[in-house]
Amino acid sequence: MASFATNEFRSGLKVMLEGDPCSILENEFVKPGKGQAFNRVKFRNLKTGRVWERTFKSGESLEAADVMDLDMEYLYADGEFFHFMKTDGSFEQVAAAVAVVGEAKDWLKEQEVCQVTLWNDDPIAVTPPNFVELEVTETDPGLKGDTAQGGTKPATLSTGATIKVPLFVNIGDVLRIDTRTGDYVSRSKG
């Protein structure tokens, strides 16, 4: 496997650190006085999402991580695994464990395309699109004409996720949601 020396470090680079695949977030070149140079590097562990900080002597290197972000279509969940299919026409499928999907499960809609991160061809993370449209399956009755601001109530979506919505939302409404914050954005037409 290829490796990268500190002078090749840049944000977005995928490398192996202590046995885990990581993505470089920030790389700071430090060279005080006329001394030896160092790189202070922030990593995101792609398996756990945790941020790690490490210092390297300039010239040291890290092994490259065989990590790929692929667009894949979400097919279904069988209770143990979430199944995704490649969108390149190959119909190739991968199964991601519940732990790998994590909070993304709240926003997965069948036939929707999302990003699956593969490490050595195994899924290690699932990222939903920034915005998804999901149907409300349960909420208190909407207050007619109450389209003004202020006041929210809980609503359960088709995925089982519960979010806060304005009072005028009804069961059967399709809502646009920002998956990065879990916030209601708008009611979609149709």
Added chain:
Amino acid sequence: MLRRRAAALSDIRAFFAERNVLEVQTPVLAPATVTDPHVDAIPAGDGFLQTSPEYAMKRLLAAGAPSIYQLGPAFRAGERGRLHNPEFTLLEWYRLGYDDQALMQEVAALVDRLLGSDQYTFNRYDDLLAQSPAPAHEPEELRLAAAIESLSARRVFITHYPAEQAALARLHEQEPGTAARFELVVDGVELANGYHELGDEAQLRARFDQDNEVRRRLGKPERALDEAFLAAMAAGLPDCAGVALGVDRLLLLAFGARELREVLAFD
């Protein structure tokens, strides 16, 4: 940015014109380069792109030039980061009859002109290192970096570098073990590095040989000594102090930028 950069460069030239310091230009591409173990020149043609114009400017001084300055590009292999670029603009100047103290005053005057006036504090290297928040087992370079980042004063001259880090500075006669070398740190950014210059050819040769020894240990290529420079030092360098200042970093501070690339037309 281009206009502000141009205005700052002409401001720097005006500063030296007022003080009768002569602008010079020396080769950017030269057959020899520095032995410094932690500064790597970029090979080009039959020689190297210069990491600073120091040797050539000192040859001019040995040949009888008055106080001189140079504003131009310098190159260092592999140095890339928020505050580093392999090609950068260096302002280097030499003052006949000055020592490190007198030169620090002049550096402060130039910085005041570009960044506005402010207070300067003076910190000895050892005292600064002792204040470092980094754990003692870390390499000295990292402890120094942490100490510099934690400085509360905005403009600090670090003085009395240990003799092992004298580079081309003479040693203090009154304070053994320390060198007449200083650095200026502004808002945590290392801006300038200056010396009361050492002109003793034998001492310089010994330091260069020692550098090559370290290079061997680090597995780096040794550097042939710049004999033209050493011959000029043997002929006699007048008593002088000199300093190199990173112009791109000065502009970064002047414009309130975070990264060097914000003040460069291309990086």
